[in-house]
Amino acid sequence: MISLAGGIPAPDLIDTEGLEAATFRAVESARNATYQYGLTEGELFLREEIASRMVAQGISAEPDHILVTSGSQQALDIVARAFLDEGDSVLVEEPTYLAALQVFNMAGAKTLVFQGDQYGIDFTRLESLVANNRIKLMYLVPNFSNPTGTTLRLPERTKLVEFAIRHDIMIVEDDPYGDLRYDGEHVASLFEIAEQSFNSKNRVIYISSFSKTVAPGLRLGWCIPPESYFHSLCRAKQSMDLHSSTLSQYTAGYYLKSGRLDGRLQLLKKAYKCRRDALIKAISEHLPDALELNVPDGGMFLWGRFANGLDASLVLQQALSHHVMFVPGKYFYCEIPDLSSVRLSFSTITPSLADEAVKRLAIAIQRTEQRETQG
Amino acid sequence: MISLAGGIPAPDLIDTEGLEAATFRAVESARNATYQYGLTEGELFLREEIASRMVAQGISAEPDHILVTSGSQQALDIVARAFLDEGDSVLVEEPTYLAALQVFNMAGAKTLVFQGDQYGIDFTRLESLVANNRIKLMYLVPNFSNPTGTTLRLPERTKLVEFAIRHDIMIVEDDPYGDLRYDGEHVASLFEIAEQSFNSKNRVIYISSFSKTVAPGLRLGWCIPPESYFHSLCRAKQSMDLHSSTLSQYTAGYYLKSGRLDGRLQLLKKAYKCRRDALIKAISEHLPDALELNVPDGGMFLWGRFANGLDASLVLQQALSHHVMFVPGKYFYCEIPDLSSVRLSFSTITPSLADEAVKRLAIAIQRTEQRETQG
Numbered sequence: 001m002i003s004l005a006g007g008i009p010a011p012d013l014i015d016t017e018g019l020e021a022a023t024f025r026a027v028e029s030a031r032n033a034t035y036q037y038g039l040t041e042g043e044l045f046l047r048e049e050i051a052s053r054m055v056a057q058g059i060s061a062e063p064d065h066i067l068v069t070s071g072s073q074q075a076l077d078i079v080a081r082a083f084l085d086e087g088d089s090v091l092v093e094e095p096t097y098l099a100a101l102q103v104f105n106m107a108g109a110k111t112l113v114f115q116g117d118q119y120g121i122d123f124t125r126l127e128s129l130v131a132n133n134r135i136k137l138m139y140l141v142p143n144f145s146n147p148t149g150t151t152l153r154l155p156e157r158t159k160l161v162e163f164a165i166r167h168d169i170m171i172v173e174d175d176p177y178g179d180l181r182y183d184g185e186h187v188a189s190l191f192e193i194a195e196q197s198f199n200s201k202n203r204v205i206y207i208s209s210f211s212k213t214v215a216p217g218l219r220l221g222w223c224i225p226p227e228s229y230f231h232s233l234c235r236a237k238q239s240m241d242l243h244s245s246t247l248s249q250y251t252a253g254y255y256l257k258s259g260r261l262d263g264r265l266q267l268l269k270k271a272y273k274c275r276r277d278a279l280i281k282a283i284s285e286h287l288p289d290a291l292e293l294n295v296p297d298g299g300m301f302l303w304g305r306f307a308n309g310l311d312a313s314l315v316l317q318q319a320l321s322h323h324v325m326f327v328p329g330k331y332f333y334c335e336i337p338d339l340s341s342v343r344l345s346f347s348t349i350t351p352s353l354a355d356e357a358v359k360r361l362a363i364a365i366q367r368t369e370q371r372e373t374q375g
Numbered sequence: 376m377i378s379l380a381g382g383i384p385a386p387d388l389i390d391t392e393g394l395e396a397a398t399f400r401a402v403e404s405a406r407n408a409t410y411q412y413g414l415t416e417g418e419l420f421l422r423e424e425i426a427s428r429m430v431a432q433g434i435s436a437e438p439d440h441i442l443v444t445s446g447s448q449q450a451l452d453i454v455a456r457a458f459l460d461e462g463d464s465v466l467v468e469e470p471t472y473l474a475a476l477q478v479f480n481m482a483g484a485k486t487l488v489f490q491g492d493q494y495g496i497d498f499t500r501l502e503s504l505v506a507n508n509r510i511k512l513m514y515l516v517p518n519f520s521n522p523t524g525t526t527l528r529l530p531e532r533t534k535l536v537e538f539a540i541r542h543d544i545m546i547v548e549d550d551p552y553g554d555l556r557y558d559g560e561h562v563a564s565l566f567e568i569a570e571q572s573f574n575s576k577n578r579v580i581y582i583s584s585f586s587k588t589v590a591p592g593l594r595l596g597w598c599i600p601p602e603s604y605f606h607s608l609c610r611a612k613q614s615m616d617l618h619s620s621t622l623s624q625y626t627a628g629y630y631l632k633s634g635r636l637d638g639r640l641q642l643l644k645k646a647y648k649c650r651r652d653a654l655i656k657a658i659s660e661h662l663p664d665a666l667e668l669n670v671p672d673g674g675m676f677l678w679g680r681f682a683n684g685l686d687a688s689l690v691l692q693q694a695l696s697h698h699v700m701f702v703p704g705k706y707f708y709c710e711i712p713d714l715s716s717v718r719l720s721f722s723t724i725t726p727s728l729a730d731e732a733v734k735r736l737a738i739a740i741q742r743t744e745q746r747e748t749q750g
Binding site: 247 | 406620
């Protein structure tokens with residue numbers, strides 16, 4: 001089976017050697033502390049390393065206001081639990097990250113959708129949603145979003161921040177892919193825009209993760225909330241799991257301290273760009289008219305649409321029997337799904353696999369079209 | 376500061392050497408898998424090790440029905456989220472584990488209290504609570520409870536299981552201290568009683584943890600729910616943190632596989648028994664009339680009551696200025712707290728410290744009494 005379905009970092013690109021050295025160092029240097037209870041907000045040692053990376057990216061962050069979480073998934077869950085009551089609403093892009101929707105639903109909140117891609121945002125719709133609902137949060141993946149791979153442009157970011165300030169809505173900026181840009185220029189984060197352009201330190205909760213860049217198995221992410229919310233988020237974290245694995249935290253801390261991450265990011269970006277391009281090339285060769293694509297500047301995902309309204313779920317059935325898989329895009333919608341949409345992950349598809357993957361996909365599409373015609 | 380406050384395993388008794396070897400083995404044997412995404416329910420390798428320990432304790436558990444969690448704290452949170460809706464009620468012992476109360480409160484549930492100690496249970500009260508409330512769960516720490524150190528006797532356990540079956544209430548059996556019995560005989564778990572005596576496999580969710588026996592910093596616990604609830608608990612876990620740290624899981628798995636835990640438990644039990652006895656001896660010498668004590672058969676806690684209704688919070692104020700601390704018992708109550716009650720943890724108090732700790736406590740009590748008399 002060739003999988004274009006996962007959202008996982010390439011196993012062959014995980015810096016196993018560097019991580020092993022970091023784990024050894026964690027065990028040898030930290031000794032007992034590695035296995036004992038730690039602070040709810042996370043080990044200071046790790047928070048300092050995260051803070052200095054954040055500051056380098058334009059996000060002012062004191063170690064004392066960074067909350068280490070068990071992956072960005074838990075950061076989302078903490079935010080949802082601290083902010084949302086039954087009947088509250090959350091603004092989300094359509095389509096958006098599936099597991100975020102699950103978290104908001106589990107918190108009893110309603111999700112209201114808006115289009116948030118690089119082609120602009122419908123602010124008229126946003127204003128009418130705000131007028132008719134009790135909206136507490138706005139959730140965004142502004143860089144190389146999952147599933148669409150799109151990146152929100154600076155003017156849209158600025159307008160969204162202004163909108164959120166005007167309507168007293170907290171922005172949740174989920175940024176697991178921000179370090180994986182391999183084309184184009186860095187766009188300032190919503191967190192930075194709120195501070196720099198609007199002098200507002202109270203508007204954005206920034207969330208990120210080591211899962212796409214260092215190692216998912218450590219289950220470590222972090223969130224940087226406005227200072228006034230820090231303690232209530234810590235209390236939520238405490239009742240959820242007391243704190244995140246100390247062994248994982250020391251490993252991540254020593255890995256960052258080793259200075260290997262920047263080199264690894266260069267390597268990851270080069271490899272992912274190459275994989276993206278190989279997949280696009282294979283699609284243009286074998287599926288010249290069957291699949292319209294968004295081409296992302298970073299991250300792990302191609303987002304596409306089968307021509308002639310072909311149902312991606314039916315294509316998937318055929319694809320599975322030809323040993324290739326992907327995710328139909330419909331799962332990422334809250335309201336009316338585009339049944340022809342599809343998410344293709346290229347992170348684990350080496351260039352030599354891409355051709356074979358797309359050939360199989362082409363057969364699956366052909367079979368689906370034949371069946372549809374017969375039906 | 377001498378702390379009788381913590382509920383932490385003794386740092387000097389953590390098997391650092393064995394854990395380091397297990398971590399090294401995890402890194403060397405599992406390589407890439409140690410750092411990659413894993414299964415939501417936990418690594419099979421670890422679930423097999425847990426299952427075989429559980430079976431040896433009379434708890435029938437298939438690896439496929441064990442959910443690995445980020446500490447028992449997360450297991451509680453998962454259960455609360457999967458079972459409780461706003462307005463539901465949970466039966467809890469009074470006093471009980473503070474962080475469990477926080478979890479139930481965060482889930483919007485009401486906690487209803489009953490006395491659940493070794494002296495018997497007021498079933499008349501339980502019946503009247505059931506008649507007037509929508510009760511979903513009953514939460515218990517049956518072995519060496521936190522805070523009181525008491526253990527529920529077999530007849531009471533059996534009656535409680537019968538009661539829960541009759542009223543369709545799910546029992547949450549929280550058992551982090553069960554392995555730390557150093558006096559008396561093992562009492563069958565509620566899980567085992569439900570299966571063996573009532574042929575009911577659907578009544579008890581068993582929860583335990585490696586935090587008191589192996590290493591808290593790994594943040595690993597597990598729960599064994601009835602089979603029919605397994606998938607809904609997994610879904611909750613998935614939206615909370617996807618899965619627990621793979622590095623921690625492999626470390627725990629290799630540690631169990633090394634066979635060192637049973638020897639370590641013998642050592643822990645011997646040391647804790649000795650620490651308990653030294654603290655009791657010091658109390659009988661320096662506070663012969665000032666503190667009435669429960670003497671537990673295991674675990675980490677002495678529970679007591681200051682004579683003459685002395686307020687434990689006032690004693691604590693004096694104690695802190697004499698560099699000794701403990702937890703006033705009032706924090707473990709939902710309803711009417713016993714202000715004179717106190718929890719003394721002996722796990723980190725070596726016999727040579729016990730005398731000094733209690734001398735300081737005696738001065739604090741004396742000062743408090745003097746102030747009360749003056750006031």
